Amino acid sequence: MASKAEEAAIGEKPVGGAGKNGILTTIKAMWTKIGILFIFIGMVILASFLSPAFLKANNLMNVVMQVSYIGLIALGVTGVIVSAGVDLSSGSIVALTAVVSSSFAQRPDWAAALFPGLTGLPFIVPLMVGLLVGSLVGFVNGWLIAKTNIPPFIATLGTMTAVRGLAQLYSRGRPVSGLSDAYNFIGQGSLFGVPFAVLLLLVLAIITHFMYSRTRFGRYVYAIGGNVNAARVSGINVGKNLILIYTFAGFLASVAGIVVASRIGSGQPGLGNGYELQAITAAVIGGTSFSSGGIGTVPGTIIGTLIIGVLNNILVLTNVSAYFQDIIRGIIIVGAVIIDERRRRVRK
Amino acid sequence: MAYENILEVEHLSKRFPGVVALDDVELRVKTGTVHALMGENGAGKSTLMKVLNGMYKPDSGVIRFKGEPITIQDTRSAILNGISMIHQELSPIPQMTVAENIFLGREPIGPLGLINYKRLKEMTQELLDRLSIRIDPSVKVVNLSVANIQLIEIAKAISYNADLIIMDEPTSAITEREVEDLFKIIRALRDGGKSIIYITHKMDEVFHIADYVTIFRDGKYIGTDKADSITKQVLIEKMVGRALDEMFYKEKTKVGEVMLEARNLTKTGQFEDVSFKVHRGEILGISGLMGAGRTELLENVFGITSRESGAVLVKGKEVRIKSPADAIRHGMALLTEDRKLTGLYQMLSVRDNMYIANIRSYIRLLSLDFKKIRMDCESQVRKLRIKTPSLQQTIRNLSGGNQQKVLISRWLLTDPEILILDEPTRGIDVGAKAEIHRLMTELAKAGKAIIMISSELPEILGMSDRILVMHEGRKTGELAREEATQEKIMNLATGEVEAIAANGQ
Numbered sequence: 079m080a081s082k083a084e085e086a087a088i089g090e091k092p093v094g095g096a097g098k099n100g101i102l103t104t105i106k107a108m109w110t111k112i113g114i115l116f117i118f119i120g121m122v123i124l125a126s127f128l129s130p131a132f133l134k135a136n137n138l139m140n141v142v143m144q145v146s147y148i149g150l151i152a153l154g155v156t157g158v159i160v161s162a163g164v165d166l167s168s169g170s171i172v173a174l175t176a177v178v179s180s181s182f183a184q185r186p187d188w189a190a191a192l193f194p195g196l197t198g199l200p201f202i203v204p205l206m207v208g209l210l211v212g213s214l215v216g217f218v219n220g221w222l223i224a225k226t227n228i229p230p231f232i233a234t235l236g237t238m239t240a241v242r243g244l245a246q247l248y249s250r251g252r253p254v255s256g257l258s259d260a261y262n263f264i265g266q267g268s269l270f271g272v273p274f275a276v277l278l279l280l281v282l283a284i285i286t287h288f289m290y291s292r293t294r295f296g297r298y299v300y301a302i303g304g305n306v307n308a309a310r311v312s313g314i315n316v317g318k319n320l321i322l323i324y325t326f327a328g329f330l331a332s333v334a335g336i337v338v339a340s341r342i343g344s345g346q347p348g349l350g351n352g353y354e355l356q357a358i359t360a361a362v363i364g365g366t367s368f369s370s371g372g373i374g375t376v377p378g379t380i381i382g383t384l385i386i387g388v389l390n391n392i393l394v395l396t397n398v399s400a401y402f403q404d405i406i407r408g409i410i411i412v413g414a415v416i417i418d419e420r421r422r423r424v425r426k
Numbered sequence: 427m428a429y430e431n432i433l434e435v436e437h438l439s440k441r442f443p444g445v446v447a448l449d450d451v452e453l454r455v456k457t458g459t460v461h462a463l464m465g466e467n468g469a470g471k472s473t474l475m476k477v478l479n480g481m482y483k484p485d486s487g488v489i490r491f492k493g494e495p496i497t498i499q500d501t502r503s504a505i506l507n508g509i510s511m512i513h514q515e516l517s518p519i520p521q522m523t524v525a526e527n528i529f530l531g532r533e534p535i536g537p538l539g540l541i542n543y544k545r546l547k548e549m550t551q552e553l554l555d556r557l558s559i560r561i562d563p564s565v566k567v568v569n570l571s572v573a574n575i576q577l578i579e580i581a582k583a584i585s586y587n588a589d590l591i592i593m594d595e596p597t598s599a600i601t602e603r604e605v606e607d608l609f610k611i612i613r614a615l616r617d618g619g620k621s622i623i624y625i626t627h628k629m630d631e632v633f634h635i636a637d638y639v640t641i642f643r644d645g646k647y648i649g650t651d652k653a654d655s656i657t658k659q660v661l662i663e664k665m666v667g668r669a670l671d672e673m674f675y676k677e678k679t680k681v682g683e684v685m686l687e688a689r690n691l692t693k694t695g696q697f698e699d700v701s702f703k704v705h706r707g708e709i710l711g712i713s714g715l716m717g718a719g720r721t722e723l724l725e726n727v728f729g730i731t732s733r734e735s736g737a738v739l740v741k742g743k744e745v746r747i748k749s750p751a752d753a754i755r756h757g758m759a760l761l762t763e764d765r766k767l768t769g770l771y772q773m774l775s776v777r778d779n780m781y782i783a784n785i786r787s788y789i790r791l792l793s794l795d796f797k798k799i800r801m802d803c804e805s806q807v808r809k810l811r812i813k814t815p816s817l818q819q820t821i822r823n824l825s826g827g828n829q830q831k832v833l834i835s836r837w838l839l840t841d842p843e844i845l846i847l848d849e850p851t852r853g854i855d856v857g858a859k860a861e862i863h864r865l866m867t868e869l870a871k872a873g874k875a876i877i878m879i880s881s882e883l884p885e886i887l888g889m890s891d892r893i894l895v896m897h898e899g900r901k902t903g904e905l906a907r908e909e910a911t912q913e914k915i916m917n918l919a920t921g922e923v924e925a926i927a928a929n930g931q
Contacts, residue, residue, distance in 0.1 A: 301522065308530070309531075313531045
């Protein structure tokens with residue numbers, strides 16, 4: 079690499095490229111990049127030893143199905159945390175989307191329809207309405223943060239509370255049931271033996287991955303989280319991009335809301351309680367950094383989601399008591415982040 | 427291209443709460459010239475540049491660019507108008523690559539709206555080649571040295587192809603050879619018809635590179651001269667508003683026993699094998715470029731961080747300092763570099779800011795001895811001539827100089843024997859600066875040992891009895907007051923010469 083002509087040039091020796099110390103460096107590099115994947119594989123191996131039922135295709139599908147809503151929400155939350163923010167409203171958005179979209183998906187023969195005049199609508203209507211409602215709440219989050227400069231924690235704490243109330247008000251505190259078969263397919267149906275919700279998560283994960291890593295918008299989210307002043311002096315419209323990322327997070331939470339409602343065949347105002355924290359957990363286990371913005375990936379978050387799913391499954395299959403389950407989950411969240419911070423420091 | 431002046435600033439003013447940062451200033455930059463802007467810290471140079479870059483909005487005044495009056499809404503509109511800037515505070519995004527950082531906001535896009543990373547890398551390579559900077563475009567910035575980050579910032583500013591490039595202290599972290607290369611780039615830009623505003627504290631650079639010099643002092647425009655028709659002496663006098671020899675109040679003091687000694691302190695990546703001694707009645711100056719590890723070294727001595735090896739001795743006895751509380755107990759005090767970040771409690775009163783480090787000595791059974799606190803604080807206000815309406819005043823309403831005095835009072839109340847002052851006069855006005863220098867001399871006379879970190883060479887030369895110079899975490903030399911010159915220090919600070927400690931035993 080170092081020719082004579084280059085000796086006159088400024089700067090230090092070129093950095094990067096292949097490591098000099100061979101295999102050890104390679105392993106180290108892999109660990110820093112995809113360390114969480116090793117942990118995940120280790121957990122799968124452990125699970126298959128602990129319970130012979132674990133590796134059955136049916137069980138595995140179930141594991142993924144059960145965390146698919148969390149995964150959907152976590153995709154958006156990852157971007158929000160990367161922008162050095164946080165979104166606490168996702169659980170409430172799930173509830174609001176569930177009741178609102180369900181109210182437009184009720185069968186004509188259902189006696190207790192919320193809007194008796196609006197039953198039997200085309201399948202697309204509840205979907206569009208639901209996605210619009212969730213995106214709108216996300217937009218409000220982004221707008222509050224970008225325009226009033228209040229901390230994301232506070233802004234989304236406010237919408238979390240208010241939107242939950244809105245869901246109760248809209249549904250008059252009752253479940254919205256009697257949903258059409260087409261609508262229920264989203265949460266209950268399968269394609270080629272794979273639950274539709276799992277496919278939905280897969281497709282949206284791929285799209286989101288490309289959006290975060292390969293589009294300007296995605297990179298600006300990383301830039302804003304990494305150093306907001308640098309982003310600003312580079313001419314990036316910080317406010318606009320913040321509004322977009324929170325809107326996107328709201329959109330994904332509403333997808334999760336539709337999946338949940340159609341899965342249980344009823345939109346209920348109490349749905350999604352605590353999902354926002356589980357989604358944050360998935361992102362954080364997957365390497366999204368809370369202590370400094372600009373760090374986090376979609377593959378990491380998906381693995382984080384699966385780790386939560388596998389962990390839940392192990393705990394159920396091995397009959398650990400519910401109280402212990404929560405204690406173990408708590409320890410794992412903190413442990414994962416400690417390991418992650420260590421890992422990052424070694425790299426510096 | 428037919429404008430005689432690419433930039434004309436007239437009657438421009440900018441106020442911040444409590445300070446007039448720019449008071450009816452003007453600036454005219456001739457097209458195709460390098461225009462140096464000089465002045466002390468707080469003179470208003472950076473404020474004006476931030477106005478030109480769209481980060482601040484002026485309260486009044488006119489900016490004409492290429493003959494047309496313009497308003498600069500934000501950084502984006504500055505860039506679109508053809509003004510780009512190298513910032514004094516380096517502002518890269520650490521987790522992104524060199525290429526992503528340079529073309530942030532201007533990434534090439536392929537089909538589907540995806541970023542074309544291949545093209546991005548090529549563009550970066552072309553740019554770096556043109557500037558003969560040898561850095562891999564795909565390496566993450568977090569892995570680069572401070573000097574290389576600075577080169578990246580320079581490359582970025584040039585990549586906008588702007589007609590006016592503002593360089594705010596672009597050489598603060600690079601070596602002399604790199605400075606020469608930068609000057610080559612600047613001359614090439616100028617010969618290509620670009621105009622450059624060059625802000626620096628270094629006299630030699632001005633005479634080396636600039637065609638014109640404009641001087642600001644205390645937020646006011648002082649004058650513009652051709653660089654080859656002005657002498658260093660006149661330049662300095664215009665900057666400080668009086669002759670230099672009045673600047674630093676220094677008296678001969680009696681130097682006593684060693685108060686603090688550091689032996690072979692090492693913390694990988696920050697400082698390596700650094701030793702020094704400071705005596706009673708002595709001011710030890712610590713000089714070096716940005717990122718030389720000076721602050722990290724002294725914060726380590728004060729127990730803020732841990733280290734791998736080395737020992738600290740107070741009055742000849744080895745001590746274990748694991749926290750600032752330990753350091754305070756051993757008679758040490760640290761005035762930190764960044765007043766706002768690690769010094770002030772902005773929302774609290776002058777009094778609360780002052781007694782906080784000494785709170786232990788005011789504790790009574792269930793409360794604090796507020797009468798004694800008031801008396802102590804009042805006596806500090808008198809002694810240091812702190813200008814405040816009352817002890818109850820919220821500290822953020824004070825000027826920078828008075829805030830700094832309150833912070834010094836905070837430490838004086840603990841009655842320390844060893845004072846570490848990190849950039850004690852940064853960003854404060856000339857009058858307050860002189861008072862702080864006088865105070866330092868008085869403290870030395872009273873038998874305190876003082877360590878002063880400063881990035882201003884005149885301050886280092888004017889105040890120190892001995893000068894320790896660091897470069898990239900290493901001690902590159904130690905100079906006695908009599909032998910120290912600006913050139914010697916710069917050679918050591920840029921790592922050009924590794925001198926052997928000349929003194930200090």
